Amino acid sequence: MLEESAYAAVTQGSGLRRLAHVLTVAGSDSGGGAGIQADIKACAAACVYCSSVITSVTAQNTIGVQGVYSLAENFVAEQLRSVLSDMQVDVIKTGMLPSPGMITVLCQSIKEFPVRAVVVDPVMVSTSGDVLSGPSTLSGFCKELLPLADIVTPNLKEASALLGGISLDTVDDMRFAAKSIHDFGASIYQSVILPATYLDMLYQNVLVKGGDLPGSSAAIDIFFDGEQFHELCGPRIMTRNTHGTGCTLASYIAAELAKGTPMLQSVQAAKSFVKSALLYSKDLMIGNGPQEAVKASIEGGATIIQLREKEAETSEFVKKTVDCMAICRSYHVPLLINDRIDVALACDADGVHIGQSDMPAELARKILGPGKIIGVSCKTPAQAMKAWADGADYIGCGGVFPTNTKQSNPTIGLKGLETVCLASKLPVVAIGGIGAGNVQSVMELGVPNLKGVAVVSALFDQESVATETRRLKSLLTVR
């Protein structure tokens, strides 16, 4: 039940009151984390009514996207007509638009039934980096929809796709992207003949979201209103429950705009809402994610699994180890435990991975005996020599590139990795910020004892763990 204040959001002279109203045009997420479901929840939290036109139905859960079924364009057009011809929609928010025809249909509806604002969340690239719509959609998107938008909210991958694939690695790059996307909209506006009534619908605002910016301890977004840049800075909340944050942010902006809040304040309110939502949900576990993810990575080709639980209580760590052991044993894949030799010993895991500030490798070997695998993190040749002398089996070398998975961890780069490999008598796996985009540059070092890579976010922060593992593995082995 909404509170009384919600009903006061918008009133009409007749004495009848109506709610501020957002229409979301997006895809359904069966898992409830993103898409239409996230949009409706965000609007409800902002006390705004939310109607929904579904463009596509996805089968997904906490592990990934198992299937996508897009609706016929004429049926999307019918849904749009049903809502827009009857209800007083204040703001349209867009999400997944899977085909160029769908974009055309939506733009026609916006022109036929003008609204106060259009918020475009350009869901073109999945978290895994896959372009969800082909190049033809990208062009339709840019040429038709962006000129009708009041604000567009790309993440780094989407901003890069909008700008032809440029790399965006720093806050300065984000500023450049925000301005370029804005200017790009203006140039389209000049080159496309829009009806005069839509001249004021040219989007003025770009929010480039920096949640994926590697190596940053803050969550920095760049907001550009056509004249001024605003750096919106918030704390980075360490959680894997980030699925759906883009949809939530855009919907909350739409909801605030629908209530009449000015643009910058709407964006700030949305950012603050997403921060609170992440804080509240950071330790929630919905579904069998971790175990299923382990299974999926093995099916995708992972040859060794490490369980790394930095926050878990001992009892929880033991339970997760037992669960993962069952999966790993059934696939005959070794399971290593990060840091906790006691947990590895108690659960008869296959070994441990220890760092320079963990139990010394020599003692770990004494405790675990000769049959277990011991990996040691090394950044220098001296550490690599010691790991060998202490009886380790392999070394993990990094962080090679910046990463958000391990904060305050100086990177050693490809040169540092090469130096350690050349000094090491043990096999080496590279770690830190490695993914499909740079794994080949790592393996191309061509040092014989560099045997592979250890990755976290490149697999486990992705829509499909199995697909990403397969992809990474194919890049790893093609030399």
Ligand SMILES: Cc1ncc(COP(=O)(O)OP(=O)(O)O)c(N)n1
């Ligand atoms: C394969 C591999 N290499 C390095 C590490 C990092 O271990 P450590 O330095 O102890 O840091 P934490 O993982 O404990 O934060 C690793 N886990 N795996």
Ligand SMILES: Cc1ncsc1CCOP(=O)(O)O
């Ligand atoms: C545990 C660890 N040790 C050095 S970097 C790192 C994190 C690796 O995570 P990601 O693959 O997400 O960069």
Ligand SMILES: [Mg+2]
């Ligand atoms: Mg450690």
